[in-house]
Amino acid sequence: MAASSPMALPAAMRSIFGARSNRVLLLAARDLQAGGGGGSCPRRWQSSLPQLDHTDRSDEESCGEIDWDNLGFGLTPTDYMYVMRSSPEDLGGFPRGELCRYGNIELSPSSGVLNYAQGLFEGMKAYRRPGRAGYTLFRPEENARRMQHGAERMCMPAPSVDQFVRAVKETVLANRRWVPPQGKGALYLRPLLMGSGPILGLAPAPEYTFLIYAAPVGNYFKEGLAPINLVVDDEFHRAMPGGTGGVKTIANYAPVLRAQLDAKSKGFTDVLYLDSVHKRYLEEVSSCNVFVVKGGVVATPATMGTILPGITRKSVIELARDRGYKVEERLVSIDDLIDADEVFCTGTAVVVAPVSTVTYKGQRHAFRTGSDTLAQELYTTLTSIQMGLTEDNKGWTVAVD
Numbered sequence: 021m022a023a024s025s026p027m028a029l030p031a032a033m034r035s036i037f038g039a040r041s042n043r044v045l046l047l048a049a050r051d052l053q054a055g056g057g058g059g060s061c062p063r064r065w066q067s068s069l070p071q072l073d074h075t076d077r078s079d080e081e082s083c084g085e086i087d088w089d090n091l092g093f094g095l096t097p098t099d100y101m102y103v104m105r106s107s108p109e110d111l112g113g114f115p116r117g118e119l120c121r122y123g124n125i126e127l128s129p130s131s132g133v134l135n136y137a138q139g140l141f142e143g144m145k146a147y148r149r150p151g152r153a154g155y156t157l158f159r160p161e162e163n164a165r166r167m168q169h170g171a172e173r174m175c176m177p178a179p180s181v182d183q184f185v186r187a188v189k190e191t192v193l194a195n196r197r198w199v200p201p202q203g204k205g206a207l208y209l210r211p212l213l214m215g216s217g218p219i220l221g222l223a224p225a226p227e228y229t230f231l232i233y234a235a236p237v238g239n240y241f242k243e244g245l246a247p248i249n250l251v252v253d254d255e256f257h258r259a260m261p262g263g264t265g266g267v268k269t270i271a272n273y274a275p276v277l278r279a280q281l282d283a284k285s286k287g288f289t290d291v292l293y294l295d296s297v298h299k300r301y302l303e304e305v306s307s308c309n310v311f312v313v314k315g316g317v318v319a320t321p322a323t324m325g326t327i328l329p330g331i332t333r334k335s336v337i338e339l340a341r342d343r344g345y346k347v348e349e350r351l352v353s354i355d356d357l358i359d360a361d362e363v364f365c366t367g368t369a370v371v372v373a374p375v376s377t378v379t380y381k382g383q384r385h386a387f388r389t390g391s392d393t394l395a396q397e398l399y400t401t402l403t404s405i406q407m408g409l410t411e412d413n414k415g416w417t418v419a420v421d
């Protein structure tokens with residue numbers, strides 16, 4: 021089968037993506053590219069996607085141009101992104117995916133994502149393993165399943181769990197030089213699923229694109245565990261019963277910017293949202309879940325469709341129970357919060373963030389932070405597992421080699 025035949029490309033690409041060595045994958049993709057003119061990206065994307073080139077050095081161990089000590093949570097573009105499409109003839113499947121040079125993508129002005137916010141995202145981190153080669157991911161199948169659940173809500177086809185996890189691994193390996201050294205941070209991975217096909221009347225888009233890009237990030241807060249100050253918003257809400265608060269749809273995030281900017285201008289770190297019906301029960305922060313601790317009892321709002329079921333949340337519940345705490349998923353009122361000893365937030369980006377104060381109706385309430393807190397303990401335990409510093413007897417980490 022000649023690589024120069026356009027018909028040969030899909031099958032050839034499939035076998036390449038089955039290859040274990042990413043070096044082989046990249047080289048083979050370049051060969052196809054050079055020989056074929058069919059390129060490594062779906063035809064639709066060809067005009068706008070930068071192509072794989074021979075001069076980049078993604079197979080090198082680390083990137084020399086970066087100041088690893090001053091990584092924030094900003095966007096540092098990396099070398100490759102992963103792209104996979106589903107057209108009507110694919111009947112809800114994603115037949116093939118491929119790595120492309122990281123760069124702008126082309127979308128129809130009438131695409132479903134641009135007009136009707138038919139889109140989802142995920143957030144994950146890959147850490148460099150200490151003392152040996154390779155990287156670790158944290159519970160990536162959970163992100164895959166959450167995307168499938170969200171896709172159902174947003175009327176989109178989704179990649180299989182296996183496709184999702186394999187695509188994440190490919191993206192890590194292709195961008196391996198951007199994975200920060202041990203202790204300096206992680207390679208943040210951002211999978212997207214969007215209605216990329218054109219549609220004018222309100223309806224699901226005719227074509228979907230799954231894409232993963234990556235960026236090296238430092239610890240979310242400089243000290244790793246710097247306490248944050250929240251303000252309760254009882255005017256704006258992020259979700260409502262029957263809405264989409266429980267899925268990671270892009271539609272949930274622009275609406276919180278107003279409240280977030282107001283909070284930041286007053287010196288707060290972020291907003292803590294209340295339920296939109298009673299305006300009395302805690303929901304979550306813009307991009308992380310919330311926990312309150314009182315004595316030996318830990319409480320967190322139950323996931324009933326208005327809060328995002330965080331993978332860090334789920335993991336922290338298990339770790340707190342292992343430590344002998346009683347963990348309750350239930351309605352948590354603002355009074356429960358005010359009465360708490362300790363409050364903390366969880367999420368992939370923040371991991372576990374202690375809350376030092378919460379301001380509600382102009383009143384500032386302070387909570388215990390620092391050493392000797394459950395938040396500190398959970399942060400250490402969880403990051404040790406995620407970074408591969410301790411034995412993972414939960415089976416949560418997935419190796420990328």
Ligand SMILES: *Cc1c(COP(=O)(O)O)cnc(C)c1O
Pocket residue numbers: 143268304305306307308309328329330331332333366367368369
């Ligand atoms: C992503 C997100 C979280 C945290 O989820 P993790 O899986 O722990 O990263 C919490 N709340 C919201 C609104 C989010 O978008």
